[in-house]
Every structure is written in C-alpha cells, then in structure tokens.
Amino acid sequence: MINRSIFLVGPMGAGKSTIGKLLAAQLQLPFADTDKVLEERTGADIPWIFDVEGEVGFRRRESEVLEDLCRGDCQVIGTGGGIVLLEENRRLLQKFGHVVYLQASVEQLLERTSKNSNRPLLRVPNPRLRIEEILQERDPLYREVADVICDTDHLTPKQASTLVAERLQASLSQ
Ligand SMILES: Nc1ncnc2c1ncn2[C@@H]1O[C@H](COP(=O)(O)OP(=O)(O)OP(=O)(O)O)[C@@H](O)[C@H]1O
Ligand SMILES: O=C(O)C1=C[C@@H](O)[C@@H](O)[C@H](O)C1
Numbered sequence: 001m002i003n004r005s006i007f008l009v010g011p012m013g014a015g016k017s018t019i020g021k022l023l024a025a026q027l028q029l030p031f032a033d034t035d036k037v038l039e040e041r042t043g044a045d046i047p048w049i050f051d052v053e054g055e056v057g058f059r060r061r062e063s064e065v066l067e068d069l070c071r072g073d074c075q076v077i078g079t080g081g082g083i084v085l086l087e088e089n090r091r092l093l094q095k096f097g098h099v100v101y102l103q104a105s106v107e108q109l110l111e112r113t114s115k116n117s118n119r120p121l122l123r124v125p126n127p128r129l130r131i132e133e134i135l136q137e138r139d140p141l142y143r144e145v146a147d148v149i150c151d152t153d154h155l156t157p158k159q160a161s162t163l164v165a166e167r168l169q170a171s172l173s174q
C-alpha cells in the first residue's frame, strides 16, 4: 500500500526527526533525514554551512540531497524545516512522496527548540517572533504539499507516530 517514500515536513521542532524514526520502525521502512545526509556529505555541521556558505549555499545542498533521496528506495524521510521554500523541492515532494505535515503550536516549537543551539535561523534575540514569522511564511507551503496534516501538540512522539501511520493508511485507502 505504501509505494512511495513518506516525507515529513514542518517547522523546526515539529518532530520530523524524532517521529520519523519511530514511524519508520513502525512501518518497517528505513529512515533518512535530509539534514543528517547533508551534514555527512559535506563533512560539516549545519551552523558551519550557514556561516561559510550562507542560507543560499545550504539550500543548494539541501535540494541536491532531496533529489538523490527521491531517486532512492521507498523510506521514511525527515526533511529540513525549510525544504518547502523552493518550488522545485515542493514539486519533488509531491511527485515522489506521501507528504505529512507535522504541526505544533508556537509555544511547543519554542520549548522543543530551546534545548539546543544547532539551528542557525533561531540564533536571534527573539526566537518566538522568528518562529511566528517562519510559520506565517511557510504554513501555506507545508499545506500546499501535504497529503496528511497531524497536530503533535498534546502527543508524545510515540503517540504522534501512531497517529501519522493511521492517517496515512486512511489517506492511501481513499
Ligand atoms: N511530540 C513531541 N512531544 C514532546 N517532545 C517532542 C515531540 N516531538 C519532538 N520532540 C522533541 O523536540 C525536539 C526537537 O524535535 P526534532 O529534532 O525531531 O524536530 P525537527 O522537526 O526534526 O526539527 P528540525 O527542523 O530543526 O530538524 C527533540 O528534543 C524531541 O525530542
Ligand atoms: O527551518 C529551517 O529553515 C531549518 C530547519 C532545520 O531542519 C535545518 O534544515 C536548518 O537549521 C534550517
């Protein structure tokens, strides 16, 4: 029934990496994370890439990773929060995958992303405002590509993974 890769999209802290791993185990599929693949290929971490190559350089690398993963086997793929910014990426997501938009409130996103400082776009004096701006810009783009939308606010990662699996099955059997 699942004949294409499952892409998880959503803002930083939505749980794409955390829930993605659980979902992959649940569906007995491999898991990949675009941020991780990009870091392994580059041999540098995301803050370093942003510092040296800027966001434009990072986005170029991210698109290359996405293209390669789209050509590969069916798996669960956690994406970077900004993957939907480029139209070419949105087309790839829709063409090659089942896309799940993981949502969470600004409050939850702020709390979940405050635990570490490896997100260059949140290294600002007012991360709450930044998250609000990001959501305003990207929510329509996440919706544009999504086959399924799941709110993770009051769910543990395990509960969220189960909900995503159920919603995916329902959407695929329509
Ligand atoms: N449903 C949830 N309930 C509680 N904590 C969560 C939930 N989902 C994720 N977390 C926690 O929030 C933090 C960020 O999650 P994660 O790294 O999976 O987000 P992400 O969407 O992959 O973000 P990014 O776009 O920056 O890669 C982690 O510490 C994770 O354990
Ligand atoms: O939301 C974003 O633009 C980002 C999210 C992270 O997953 C990383 O891809 C990077 O920190 C940028």
Ligand SMILES: [Mg+2]
Binding pocket: 016, 017, 018, 033, 035, 078, 079, 080
């Ligand atoms: Mg992630």
